[in-house]
Amino acid sequence: MAKLLVTGGAGFIGSNFVHYVTSHTDHHVTVLDSLTYAGNRASLEGIPESRLRFVQGDITDATLVDELTADADAVVHYAAESHNDNSLHDPRPFLDTNIIGTYTLLEAARRHETRFHHISTDEVYGDLELDDPERFTESTPYNPSSPYSSTKAGSDLLVRAWVRSFGVQATISNCSNNYGPHQHVEKFIPRQITNVIRGVRPKLYGTGENVRDWIHADDHSSAVLTILDRGVIGETYLIGADGEKNNREVVELILELMGQDAGAYDLVTDRPGHDLRYAIDSTKLRTELGWAPSYGRFEDGLAATIEWYRAHEDWWAPSKDGVEAFYASKGQ
Numbered sequence: 551m552a553k554l555l556v557t558g559g560a561g562f563i564g565s566n567f568v569h570y571v572t573s574h575t576d577h578h579v580t581v582l583d584s585l586t587y588a589g590n591r592a593s594l595e596g597i598p599e600s601r602l603r604f605v606q607g608d609i610t611d612a613t614l615v616d617e618l619t620a621d622a623d624a625v626v627h628y629a630a631e632s633h634n635d636n637s638l639h640d641p642r643p644f645l646d647t648n649i650i651g652t653y654t655l656l657e658a659a660r661r662h663e664t665r666f667h668h669i670s671t672d673e674v675y676g677d678l679e680l681d682d683p684e685r686f687t688e689s690t691p692y693n694p695s696s697p698y699s700s701t702k703a704g705s706d707l708l709v710r711a712w713v714r715s716f717g718v719q720a721t722i723s724n725c726s727n728n729y730g731p732h733q734h735v736e737k738f739i740p741r742q743i744t745n746v747i748r749g750v751r752p753k754l755y756g757t758g759e760n761v762r763d764w765i766h767a768d769d770h771s772s773a774v775l776t777i778l779d780r781g782v783i784g785e786t787y788l789i790g791a792d793g794e795k796n797n798r799e800v801v802e803l804i805l806e807l808m809g810q811d812a813g814a815y816d817l818v819t820d821r822p823g824h825d826l827r828y829a830i831d832s833t834k835l836r837t838e839l840g841w842a843p844s845y846g847r848f849e850d851g852l853a854a855t856i857e858w859y860r861a862h863e864d865w866w867a868p869s870k871d872g873v874e875a876f877y878a879s880k881g882q
């Protein structure tokens with residue numbers, strides 16, 4: 551049994567990871583989460599108290615971070631400001647949490663010689679052309695587009711420097727777009743599902759041709775556990791499940807799975823600087839660490855996700871009107 555400190559464990563991917571870890575291992579988890587608009591304590595319901603300690607606090611609070619890191623065998627760092635559209639509206643919280651927060655955690659891991667795993671995104675690599683035969687690999691140059699992705703890129707570089715200069719025992723993973731339960735309604739898939747539930751037409755930015763490489767959050771979790779178990783210190787691993795789809799295809803699938811006409815969506819104002827395509831080559835993780843995704847067809851995972859949102863309106867409804875008012879103010 552190991553003691554894991556999971557930052558951002560009340561967010562979308564962090565909470566899925568905590569559920570995954572507590573049902574697939576005997577590790578004990580301490581969650582450190584400040585419960586921003588994106589955090590929800592209810593996302594951790596059902597996990598036995600004997601397996602989970604929840605601490606509400608900020609990753610920029612050096613005293614608290616130091617105390618919790620001292621007591622952990624490993625830190626798994628998910629906490630971040632995570633939404634591109636918010637970062638275009640107000641970048642400052644992205645710098646505070648993604649840069650200063652990561653720095654604060656790295657300093658604690660350095661002092662206590664604690665194993666550290668940094669969760670990052672494929673967006674640090676910028677975007678690809680639609681017809682580019684290449685996909686992102688661990689050696690693709692960094693070229694982030696948005697305030698969000700540039701702060702994630704900055705946090706990755708801090709981790710690399712703390713490994714090299716101070717010997718911090720860290721690994722990094724850069725994953726593609728996640729879907730699954732407990733994702734905030736500001737994000738693409740939950741926004742469209744909850745729009746359809748409310749009788750509102752889905753909203754596609756621009757022409758809808760932008761491609762994302764979808765992976766189920768549980769497959770992301772199994773990959774992170776694999777890296778914690780067998781990853782080589784100082785290495786970066788890309789996580790992806792060969793799930794490329796353009797946004798139009800995803801919306802049409804959601805509409806069909808929800809019994810609507812596949813063409814019943816609106817095209818709205820595009821995102822400034824909108825990345826065209828992300829695509830992950832996860833060969834290194836598969837061949838060197840023996841990981842493979844478990845989820846089969848995207849359609850099946852999406853259908854299960856739709857059922858989750860239908861059954862958990864109490865979880866998402868309090869955020870829905872505010873999110874839609876924000877988008878409406880930008881013509882989206």
Ligand code: NAD
Nearest residue numbers: 558560561562563584585586588589608609630632727728
């Ligand atoms: P999310 O926005 O759903 O959750 C973020 C969590 O972090 C929330 O619970 C929030 O309360 C917490 N948090 C934010 N600022 C904090 C602070 N200063 N101190 C403590 N807690 C704080 O995000 P997500 O989609 O679950 O993403 C989690 C991580 O995974 C992020 O690092 C993100 O960059 C990365 N990632 C996300 C995706 C994706 O598709 N969503 C893909 C690849 C990587």
Ligand code: TDX
Nearest residue numbers: 632633634671673727736737738741753754755760797
């Ligand atoms: O209403 C919408 N309509 C639309 O067409 C929204 C909210 C989004 N989109 C498009 C923009 C993107 O092309 O859908 C795609 C996905 O959008 P998001 O869910 O905002 O995700 P993205 O910007 O791709 O970033 C996500 O994946 C990488 C996560 O939010 C990041 O945290 C992660 O790093």
